[in-house]
Amino acid sequence: MARAGLTVERIVTAAAEMADEVGLDHLNLSALARRFGVKDASLYSHIRGLADLRTRLCVLAAREMTDRIALAVAGRAGKEALFAFADAYRAYALEHPGRYAAGQLRIDPQLAAASAGHRRSVELTHGMLRAYGLAxxxxxxxxxxxxxxxxxxxxxxxxAGFSHPRTLDASWHRALEALHILLENWPRQAGPQQPEKETSNP
Amino acid sequence: MARAGLTVERIVTAAAEMADEVGLDHLNLSALARRFGVKDASLYSHIRGLADLRTRLCVLAAREMTDRIALAVAGRAGKEALFAFADAYRAYALEHPGRYAAGQLRIDPQLAAASAGHRRSVELTHGMLRAYGLAxxxxxxxxxxxxxxxxxxxxxxxxAGFSHPRTLDASWHRALEALHILLENWPRQAGPQQPEKETSNP
DNA sequence: GGTTTGTTCCTAGGACTTCTAGGAATACGG
DNA sequence: CCGTATTCCTAGAAGTCCTAGGAACAAACC
Incomplete structure (x- = not known):
């Protein structure tokens, strides 16, 4: 019988598509294996299990999303950069709800440190904010x-499944407008506080 | 053998505690039944199933949370109300992560319309914002x-499991400070747009 | 070619889940 | 005390994740 030609990459890609279709929490190995015409046990030669697959989805989503954001903000600064960043962020989350949810998962800190997407996300945000003169x-x-x-x-x-996406766009852009004004008039901190960093995540 | 004395209320309450302990997505009927010293099938005399239990948790959380927020904002307006609202919101979410996650679930619109918590949450927000002169x-x-x-x-x-909760408090209150300033200087809308309402949810 | 080696995929099965069907035990109103 | 309702049970189907070990295949070496 002809082999399915499974690969870690192919499995993760298919899982990402499936997560976007049915939702991350309805992603399961049996259905994923079925999609390849293969028994679920066969997947275990490539991935360690469902948990492993989900963390792989997490780093995939982080990379895809930061790539997209980086492309959007390239060559822009200030308000333009803010809007480009925000729109890219929201667009990715809406187009790929499953991947986006995966990207929000908390994974092993060591793995997060090794993930390019996770590292770049912090840099991108701070880079954008520095244009506002923040430290x-x-x-x-x-x-x-x-x-x-x-x-x-x-x-x-x-x-949500909102009924009027047009109106949501309007609220979104007014929120961005407001945030821009906020950043321009940011009430600077008096004393230097401990500059604690967040746990890295996109 | 002595009966466990199951009730819809007791089951939902125990489920809420369990969700806060292990996380909403690890809440399952077998373990919940075990907690009552009862077989899982016995729960089906009181609730229709896991999905039913989750929607019940959703309306419970919405009610608890709006009660708490309503208490916090009572007799306050403007900045005081904003801070009270926000702190109550955040406190509930942190103290009851499982309930809070349940409260974010999308449930049947009819059920949401009948849920006191869901209805009041919109009123509370709008009431607070009206003090800022917004329409x-x-x-x-x-x-x-x-x-x-x-x-x-x-x-x-x-x-997240952040390492330094102290710093998180600081960021939070500076965010609120910023939001307050933002609301005071809110860039009013020129033309009257379609005043679309969100799907009701806390 | 043949043989060896390593991977890919399978079957078989255990432990756990949700949920249904129907029967026994208990509590309650008469 | 006794019928009735409800509560809780056992039994089992269907589905999940995952492990163990074996068979089919591909590639690499003799």
Whole structure:
């Protein structure tokens, strides 16, 4: 009988597509194996199990997303960079809800440190904020605020099934407008606080 | 043999505790039944199944959370109300991660309409924003921004396992400070847009 | 060619899950 | 005390993840 030609890459790619279709928490190995015309036990020659697959999806999503954001902000600064960053972030989350959810998973810190996507995400955010003239600890505070807003909006929007996407776009861009004004008038920190960094995640 | 004395209320309460302990997605009926010293099939006399239990958790969490927020903002307005609202929101999410996650679930629209918690959450937000002199469509836009930020921060923080909670508090309160300034100087909408409402959820 | 080696995929099965069907034990209203 | 309802049980189907060990295949060496 002809072999399916399984590979870690092919498996992870298929899993990413499947997660986008059915949702990350409905991703399971049996159905994934079925998609390849293969028994579920066969997948274990390539991946260690479901948990392993999910962490692989996490680093994949982080890389894809930061690549996309990096491309969007390239050559821009200030308000333009903010909008490009935010729109790329939201677009990825809406187009790939399963991957996006995977990207939010907490994985082994060592693995996160080795993941290019995870490392670059922090750099991208801080790079953008420096154009606003921010430095630590404002960099961290403003970065957390931005990341929270982006994540919150994308997360709420992606699972809501809102009835009027047009209106959501409007709210989104007004939120960005507001955030831009906020960053321009950011109330600088008086004393130098401990510049604590977050655990790396996109 | 003595009966366990199961009730829908007791089951949902125990499920809420369990979800907070092990996480909403690790909540399962077998373990829950075990906690009552009962076989899993016995739970089906009270609830329709796991999906039913999760939606019940959703309305429970929505009610608890809005109760808490309502108590916090009672008699306050403007900045005080904003901070009270936000702190109550975040505190609930951190103290009850499982319930909070359940509260974010999308449930049947009819059920959501009948849920007191879901209805009140919109009223609370809008009431707070009206103190800033906002009206539609700014009310919706600002409301979505706030909710996104609160949810995003709470969601990221609750699953991160940050190493320095002290610093997280600082970032949080600086974010609130920034949001307050933002609301005070909110760039009013020129033309009246369609005042679209969100699907009701806390 | 043949043989060896290593990978890929299989079958078989254990442990666990949700959920259904139907029967026994218990509590309660008459 | 006794019928009735409810509560809880056993039994089992179907599905999940995962392990162990064997068979089919591809490539590499003699």
């Amino acid at each position: 630590e600890p404002d960099l961290t505070d403003a970065g957390r605020l931005l990341r929270s807003t982006f994540h919150g909006y994308a997360d709420l929007e992606s699972r | 539609e469509p700014d009310l919706t836009d600002a409301g979505r921004l706030l909710r996104s930020t609160f949810h995003g921060y709470a969601d990221l923080e609750s699953r």
